[in-house]
Every structure is written in structure tokens, then in C-alpha cells.
């Protein structure tokens with residue numbers, strides 16, 4: 001009995017850290033506490049039934065997709081042109097983060113709550129790191145070939161060979177880095193993973 005009692009705080013600690021620090025629960029994408037989410041976490045983005053048949057970059061997608069026209073990143077030194085419009089999972093992110101589609105526009109409802117402040121990237125992406133750009137080793141080839149080439153679960157994934165929002169961010173917050181990032185910004189580790197500077 002004594003052993004069981006003394007283990008109890010340890011179990012609680014393990015339980016609470018796994019919930020709080022690595023998962024969607026309690027993250028910026030846990031909308032359960034809002035008055036528009038029906039108290040659910042997954043529902044604003046996924047549904048078990050009547051999901052979108054057009055959004056194929058995420059399974060069982062439930063959120064209204066943006067139809068905005070975007071201004072993409074461009075520069076004189078860019079070696080590979082971005083796609084003319086955001087594609088793949090980036091388009092799904094922008095279906096809340098471009099500020100044109102309400103957060104609560106899901107399950108075929110038309111919502112009224114919009115994203116605000118720094119979370120709103122707008123439709124002008126010319127001042128944001130390029131997305132929907134084909135990865136062709138166009139940055140100075142970084143070392144650490146193995147993480148990208150021999151791992152079934154690479155640190156930074158390239159959906160269909162493209163750099164997207166989900167390359168740098170994990171929408172479900174499976175890591176412990178701030179801003180849902182896949183790598184630390186301490187010493188700019190994330191940037192150095194691709195840019196050999």
C-alpha cells in the first residue's frame with residue numbers, strides 16, 4: 001500500500017507532462033474552451049462523417065477552404081519559383097490564418113469569429129518565408145543528410161516534395177517547442193537545418 005501511495009505523484013507527473021507539453025490538448029489549436037467549437041478539439045478541422053471530398057492534404061477535413069487569391073513570396077535571389085497559389089496542407093492552414101474564412105466555418109456552417117493579430121497572416125504572403133515551393137536542395141546543402149533521407153519520420157517533412165507550413169510547424173503540437181515548431185529556434189536551429197550558413 002505504501003509503495004502504491006508513493007508512486008501516485010510520479011504517475012500524475014508523467015500523465016500531466018505528456019498531456020500538457022506534447023500534444024494538441026492545451027495548445028493554441030485546442031479550441032475546446034471557445035464558445036464556437038461545440039466543446040470539441042478535432043471537429044473544427046476533422047469530422048468522422050460528411051468530410052470534404054476536395055481537401056486531400058488532411059484526412060476527413062471539416063473546415064471551409066479559403067478561395068482567396070494570394071500574393072506569394074518572390075525575390076531576385078530566389079532560385080526556384082513558388083507555386084502561383086498556396087497548395088497542399090498550406091492551403092488548409094490559410095483557411096483560418098488568411099483571415100478571410102471564419103474559424104467557426106466548419107461542418108457546413110458559416111461562422112462569425114475570425115483570427116486576429118499576429119496569427120492573421122493575411123493573403124499577402126510576400127513578406128513571409130516562401131511556402132509551396134519545391135525543395136530542390138536550392139539552399140546550400142546542409143549536412144545531416146540522414147535525417148531527411150533515411151528516416152520514415154523526418155524532423156522537417158516535405159509533403160509531396162514541397163516546403164509547406166507543415167514543414168516547420170506541427171499542427172498537432174507533438175513537440176515541445178514554442179509556436180508549434182518542429183525544431184528549436186534557440187540558436188536558429190530550425191533555419192540551420194536547411195540553410196547551411
Ligand code: HEC
Nearest residue numbers: 024029041042044045046057058059089092093166171172
Ligand atoms: C487546427 C486544425 C486541426 C486540428 C484541431 C486537428 N487537426 Fe489533425 N490534421 C490537421 C492537418 C492540417 C493535417 C494534415 C497535415 C499534417 O498532418 O501535418 C492533419 C492530419 C491529421 C491526421 C493524419 C496525419 C497524422 O498526423 O497522423 C490525423 C490522424 C489527425 N490529423 C487527427 C487529428 C485528431 C484526432 C485531432 C483532435 C484530437 C486533430 N487531428 C486535430 C489539422 C488539424
Ligand code: HEC
Nearest residue numbers: 028044089092093096103115119165166169171178179180
Ligand atoms: C480552424 C482554424 C485553424 C486552422 C485550420 C489552423 N489554425 Fe493555426 N491557429 C488558429 C488560431 C485561432 C490560432 C490562435 C490561437 C490563439 O489565439 O492563441 C492559431 C495559432 C497558430 C500558431 C501559433 C501557435 C502558438 O503557440 O503561438 C501557429 C504556429 C499556427 N496556428 C500554425 C498553423 C498551421 C501550420 C496550420 C496548418 C497545418 C494551422 N495553424 C491551421 C486557427 C487555425
Ligand code: HEC
Nearest residue numbers: 135137141142143144145146147148149156158161193194
Ligand atoms: C532538409 C532535408 C534534406 C537534407 C538535409 C538533405 N536532403 Fe537530399 N533531398 C531531400 C528531399 C526532400 C529530396 C527530394 C526527394 C524526392 O523527391 O523524393 C532530396 C533529394 C536528394 C537527391 C536526389 C536529387 C534529385 O534531384 O532528385 C540527392 C542525391 C540528395 N538529396 C542528396 C543529399 C545529400 C548528399 C545530403 C547531405 C549532404 C542531403 N541530400 C541532405 C531532403 C534533404
Ligand code: HEC
Nearest residue numbers: 090093094097118119121129130131164165167168179185
Ligand atoms: C521556414 C519555416 C516556417 C514556415 C514555412 C512557416 N512558418 Fe510560421 N513560424 C515560423 C517561426 C520560426 C515562427 C516563430 C517566430 C518567432 O517566434 O519570432 C513562426 C510563427 C508562426 C505563427 C505565430 C505568429 C506569432 O507572431 O506569434 C503563426 C500563426 C504561423 N507561424 C503560421 C504559419 C503558417 C500559416 C504558415 C504557412 C502559410 C507558416 N507559419 C509557415 C516558421 C515558419
Ligand code: HEC
Nearest residue numbers: 075077078079080130135138139156163167190191193194
Ligand atoms: C525546411 C527547410 C527550410 C527551413 C527550416 C528554413 N528554410 Fe528558408 N528557405 C528554404 C527554401 C527551400 C527556400 C527557397 C530558396 C530558393 O529557392 O532560392 C528558402 C528561402 C529563404 C529565404 C529567401 C531567400 C531568397 O533568396 O529570397 C530566406 C531569407 C530564408 N529562407 C531564411 C530562413 C530562416 C530565417 C529560417 C528559420 C526561421 C528558414 N529560412 C528556415 C528552406 C528552409
